[in-house]
Amino acid sequence: MTNQQSHPLAGQPLELADTLRSGNAWKIRLACGYMGLPITRRTFDIVKGDLEADAFAQINPWRQVPALLTPEGVWLAESQAILWYLGQGTRWLPEDLLAQAQVLSWLSFEQTQHMHAFAQPRLLIHLRQTAHVDAPEMAAWRVIGMKAAALMDAHLAGRRFLVGEAATIADIALYPYTSMAEQGGYDLSAFTHITAWLARMRALPGFTPLMETA
Numbered sequence: 001m002t003n004q005q006s007h008p009l010a011g012q013p014l015e016l017a018d019t020l021r022s023g024n025a026w027k028i029r030l031a032c033g034y035m036g037l038p039i040t041r042r043t044f045d046i047v048k049g050d051l052e053a054d055a056f057a058q059i060n061p062w063r064q065v066p067a068l069l070t071p072e073g074v075w076l077a078e079s080q081a082i083l084w085y086l087g088q089g090t091r092w093l094p095e096d097l098l099a100q101a102q103v104l105s106w107l108s109f110e111q112t113q114h115m116h117a118f119a120q121p122r123l124l125i126h127l128r129q130t131a132h133v134d135a136p137e138m139a140a141w142r143v144i145g146m147k148a149a150a151l152m153d154a155h156l157a158g159r160r161f162l163v164g165e166a167a168t169i170a171d172i173a174l175y176p177y178t179s180m181a182e183q184g185g186y187d188l189s190a191f192t193h194i195t196a197w198l199a200r201m202r203a204l205p206g207f208t209p210l211m212e213t214a
């Protein structure tokens, strides 16, 4: 198990292309905070069209944040790939191959069953304020998200973290949008195991809030 001092990337430059309130980019800032890695932010504005600019295609031709500029000088896209890159050689990505595969299961779960159902209502209700919390489309997202939350809650019963005894990049991946669910009109208070897990994540050394002033 590698501690913060001996992270394989310690002392090397890392730059993150993000937006101010991106939950996907927050995953990377959380990871760097937990792992003791300083990171420089290059913050873009989606509303101003920054991601559509020609220059941004050099960072990520898929025109999304986050992207990480690695010490090799490569822009790496997709939050889960970046978490995997940062986690390698540390206790945040277990060496055991089955545990690694279980981490990957949760990374896939987040992208296919969880993230959009939480991110979309948050974006439209809270950030852009173009949808009402009770709009049928928002309620439809919440039906999907509540199913994902129920699955997480059942899994977390009797467990401290999603895989194994210690937090992994799987927990980091699921934290941002679960923790901001209320901004999309969700009430997750009945999911007591999720509530306790969120508190455990916040209590870990190096926790980084979404906004520095929060």
Ligand SMILES: N[C@@H](CCC(=O)N[C@@H](CS)C(=O)NCC(=O)O)C(=O)O
Binding pocket: 019, 022, 023, 024, 025, 046, 051, 063, 064, 065, 066, 077, 078, 079, 080, 111
């Ligand atoms: N699968 C991607 C999703 C990234 C994503 O949806 N990023 C949002 C910000 S949170 C974005 O860049 N949206 C701009 C757009 O899609 O036009 C990941 O996990 O990194």
